[in-house]
Amino acid sequence: MNRITLMVATALVAISPAPAPAKAAPAASPDYAVGPQYDTTHVYVTTEDFDRFVASFTATFGGTTSKQGEFQVTPTTSRTKSQLALTPAGTISVFGFLTPIPYPFGAERTGYLVRDIDGAAASAVKHGATRLITSFPDPIGRDVVVQWAGGVNMQLYWHTAKPDYPALTTVPENRIYLTADAADLFVKQWTGFAHAKVTFDEKAAPGAEIGQPGKTYRRIRLTSGYGKMSVIVSDGQLPWPYGRDMTGYSVADLGATLDKAGAAGVETLVPAHEEGGRQSAIVRFPGGYIAEMHSDVGA
Known part of the structure; x- marks a missing residue:
């Protein structure tokens, strides 16, 4: 490289704009969950x-x-x-x-x-x-x-005064029934707010699990500091009592728990059946509260 070429190259380097600094990633929202x-x-x-x-x-x-x-x-x-x-x-x-x-x-x-x-x-x-x-x-x-x-x-x-409750043996599941119109947006909103993680997303679960034999539905499971959540995505054409069960309770032995529930006046609305790797049932307590109960298959 001759002297003139070197001088031109040096001048071009000197006047070239410096690379823009990398943009910082947006700060994550705080996690406000307690437990x-x-x-x-x-x-x-x-x-x-x-x-x-x-x-x-x-x-x-x-x-x-x-x-x-x-x-x-x-x-x-x-x-x-x-x-x-x-x-x-x-x-x-x-x-x-x-x-x-x-x-x-x-x-x-x-x-x-x-x-x-x-x-x-x-x-x-x-x-x-x-x-x-x-x-x-x-x-x-x-x-x-x-x-x-x-x-x-x-x-x-x-x-005002922080409570002090014992840790749970099993964490309950918030059961949310949605149509496809809202499901993805809800999951996006909740994962952003709650720092939730999707742990399971089955696109074509058997519809018989929610009273729709011959159809399929989408089952999404999430976990966060607020606990567990199951988003059940269907066409919304659900026979009673599906969709009325707001919370699912995990128990060690579903059969034994149903026996205790029955002795306490709790009515079984949907008998125990397999659902996504679990044995699941839906019950109604005195006063009308409807809940799901489940245990792992083989428990």
Whole structure:
């Protein structure tokens, strides 16, 4: 290379723009989950059925209950009997309203304890949820009710004094029935908010498992700090009681658990059958609460 060529090359290098710095990846949203033992299915029963339901639930799954009381748990005037049932298979919040139930309460399926109610509400909205009511105080903290794609309603809680519940023996499963119109969007929203991981996605599960022989459906299972979730994707043309089972409870021995449940007045609506590597059944407790129970095949 002669001197002139070298000088031109050097000048071109000197005036060439520096490469743009790499863009930093967007920061992940914080994970506000506390633990699945603090997350509850909300069960609404009449005051007449309240005690009978709680007794049948604990007789089936064991565990203890909190002290029963009467409270205002909504931001507008209302009164309800309320009690927690803390079992090794999952926790429930039981409500027996003594007054009409104000909107939007009664349609939320679950309550999830979060570390920061304002941060969690903002994160939910960021990931696509709609607040059905802005955050409000309750007797022991603050709450907000949100709705995800497909009309999935849930309540987020924050407690003034951090509770201390024993860890669960088995983690329950939030069972969500959706059509294909909403399923992928809901999963995207929930995985973003909850830092959830898809653990199983079967595109063509046998429809007989949800009362649709001759058809197929999609079964998606997820797990996060809020616990487990099963998204059941179908055409929505479900015979009763499918779609009414909000929570699935994992037990060591399904047959033995069904026997205990029956002795406590629980009705078996769908007998034990194989479903995605499990033995599964659907039951109805006194007061009308419908749930799924399952154990691993061979258990």
